[in-house]
Amino acid sequence: MFPALAAAFFAIAILIRRVQYKSLRFLRGPPSPSFLLGNNYEIENQEDGTLVEDKWFKEYGTAFRYTGILGLEKLMVADAKALQYILHTSGYRFPKSRDSRELALRFLGKGIIWAEGQVHQRQRKAMNPAFSASQLKQFLNLFQVSVDKANKWGQMLQDKKSGDTLDVAQWLPRATLDVIGESAFDFKFDALDNKSSELSDAMKHVADDSRDPSQLLILFRTWRRRLALPDFVLELIDSLPITKEDFRLEHFLKTSKKVGKELLESKGEDAAARDEKDILSVLVRSNRTEDLKKRMDEDEVLSQIATLILAGHETTAYTICWILYELAMRPEQQERIVEELAEIRLRNSTDYLTAQEYDSMPFFNAVIKEGLRLHPVVARLNRVAGQDDVIPLAESVKSTSGDYMSHIPVQKGQNVTIDVFRYNRLTSVWGEDASEWNPSRFLNRDLKDQLSLGVYSNVVTFSGGVRGCIGWRFAVMEMQAFLAGILQNFEFAVPPGLDLVTCPTVNFAAGPMLRDNKDKGIHLPLVVRARAKPTV
Numbered sequence: 001m002f003p004a005l006a007a008a009f010f011a012i013a014i015l016i017r018r019v020q021y022k023s024l025r026f027l028r029g030p031p032s033p034s035f036l037l038g039n040n041y042e043i044e045n046q047e048d049g050t051l052v053e054d055k056w057f058k059e060y061g062t063a064f065r066y067t068g069i070l071g072l073e074k075l076m077v078a079d080a081k082a083l084q085y086i087l088h089t090s091g092y093r094f095p096k097s098r099d100s101r102e103l104a105l106r107f108l109g110k111g112i113i114w115a116e117g118q119v120h121q122r123q124r125k126a127m128n129p130a131f132s133a134s135q136l137k138q139f140l141n142l143f144q145v146s147v148d149k150a151n152k153w154g155q156m157l158q159d160k161k162s163g164d165t166l167d168v169a170q171w172l173p174r175a176t177l178d179v180i181g182e183s184a185f186d187f188k189f190d191a192l193d194n195k196s197s198e199l200s201d202a203m204k205h206v207a208d209d210s211r212d213p214s215q216l217l218i219l220f221r222t223w224r225r226r227l228a229l230p231d232f233v234l235e236l237i238d239s240l241p242i243t244k245e246d247f248r249l250e251h252f253l254k255t256s257k258k259v260g261k262e263l264l265e266s267k268g269e270d271a272a273a274r275d276e277k278d279i280l281s282v283l284v285r286s287n288r289t290e291d292l293k294k295r296m297d298e299d300e301v302l303s304q305i306a307t308l309i310l311a312g313h314e315t316t317a318y319t320i321c322w323i324l325y326e327l328a329m330r331p332e333q334q335e336r337i338v339e340e341l342a343e344i345r346l347r348n349s350t351d352y353l354t355a356q357e358y359d360s361m362p363f364f365n366a367v368i369k370e371g372l373r374l375h376p377v378v379a380r381l382n383r384v385a386g387q388d389d390v391i392p393l394a395e396s397v398k399s400t401s402g403d404y405m406s407h408i409p410v411q412k413g414q415n416v417t418i419d420v421f422r423y424n425r426l427t428s429v430w431g432e433d434a435s436e437w438n439p440s441r442f443l444n445r446d447l448k449d450q451l452s453l454g455v456y457s458n459v460v461t462f463s464g465g466v467r468g469c470i471g472w473r474f475a476v477m478e479m480q481a482f483l484a485g486i487l488q489n490f491e492f493a494v495p496p497g498l499d500l501v502t503c504p505t506v507n508f509a510a511g512p513m514l515r516d517n518k519d520k521g522i523h524l525p526l527v528v529r530a531r532a533k534p535t536v
């Protein structure tokens with residue numbers, strides 16, 4: 001009797017919620033293969049990255065309708081003007097979707113990725129000083145020292161009897177984890193020295209139950225938020241961990257908060273006393289300030305620690321992996337970078353380059369931009385219209401009635417998915433070779449011809465506007481130090497038969513995977529040889 005009643009209750013609750021669904025029926029889009037899952041299962045379990053969406057964009061244009069779970073209609077968009085409108089012009093008018101926020105809450109707490117509106121503004125204001133260009137230059141030396149550690153690849157290669165192939169995707173996340181631990185929190189993970197800790201273990205496995213999700217998991221993740229129940233009941237249901245994924249994400253947050261609390265206890269006094277703008281000091285001072293516009297309570301500070309550790313290491317590591325992969329196929333481009341480095345070395349005899357010197361190498365920086373463009377590790381951004389609105393388009397799309405639309409009217413509550421991956425490969429923005437690797441496009445192309453988007457070179461890989469990545473300068477500087485340090489000591493090539501795909505995960509950074517071994521997670525085996533004559 002009880003199960004039947006419960007089922008009837010939920011069915012009614014779902015039905016009531018469906019009445020509130022917004023309609024995009026005037027837009028074309030792929031058919032929904034199932035009422036329960038919509039297109040979600042094919043998106044999250046696709047063979048490679050965003051190939052499924054690629055097919056839809058080719059068929060329907062840069063804005064179309066698709067279906068989420070329980071029949072929820074969503075707008076998918078990659079149009080330049082639409083992205084500029086949503087991310088930049090609208091400020092906070094397109095907040096994150098409820099599903100993204102609940103996920104963020106579960107594994108990152110009430111930190112800056114979860115926060116919206118005034119709470120977000122307050123947190124961002126408190127944290128911004130730690131991410132200014134001048135502040136970040138102080139970390140450069142730390143990045144360089146970490147690269148030196150990664151460079152013990154040379155020793156490993158000598159010790160290895162089994163050939164010269166190394167899985168760089170196992171090394172780079174460890175190096176970037178060490179960097180974020182030490183630069184942000186004066187905390188030594190020592191991951192490059194193979195030291196394991198409760199936190200690095202929790203982090204290593206955080207995405208394990210999220211890749212290739214089953215139909216049941218996809219349904220379970222979001223069904224709780226589709227019920228037409230009062231918000232406080234939904235929040236209560238949401239707060240209960242139910243799936244293995246829920247437990248794993250919560251384990252990461254709990255562990256991270258525990259380590260964060262120990263950090264605050266051991267280093268908080270010192271950090272508050274020094275008049276510095278490093279991340280830990282900025283966080284501790286914002287916890288102690290009387291200024292309510294910048295004050296963060298302890299739980300918020302601990303959530304920022306979890307957020308920065310997670311947002312700040314795999315993203316950068318996987319981007320470096322993709323760049324190394326592209327360069328491994330093109331020895332002549334590796335040489336070109338090494339030549340640029342050698343030229344700088346003629347003028348600089350110290351061990352390490354300065355930030356200005358890294359910035360002064362045109363081809364090297366074009367390679368970084370091209371890596372970010374072609375391989376955005378955050379492939380999609382989920383937003384929701386905060387009010388009735390009209391989204392402008394640069395390229396008209398054909399409606400179901402055959403007319404062409406240059407604007408898309410959306411109602412408050414409409415879910416909008418920004419396809420970063422597709423925007424970064426639009427031929428109308430990047431030219432006919434948009435899907436190919438060609439760093440020279442950043443040397444020859446006048447960005448003034450493009451709509452201004454994002455925070456770096458008109459790619460939206462770091463998002464943009466009020467929610468743009470706070471760590472983008474940190475990431476670019478870290479990539480410069482790592483790539484220069486690695487390339488001047490090693491040459492890379494692709495091992496025979498390497499067949500890579502992009503991890504299609506929706507909630508975690510999209511690293512490289514082996515097509516025939518996707519269940520093994522992120523991997524990038526490359527042939528690595530010490531350079532015969534280092535240029536320095």
Ligand code: HEM
Binds near residue numbers: 124381
């Ligand atoms: C290549 C490396 C990186 C990429 C591609 C990247 C990408 C992104 C993207 C797309 C967002 C927006 C997410 C959204 O709106 O849903 C974001 C936000 C964020 N990123 Fe990054 N990120 C990178 C590196 C970093 C680093 C190194 C840090 C910290 C040291 C960092 C910290 C953050 C934080 C705190 C936010 C939230 C900002 C806010 O909501 O105000 N990221 N990142």
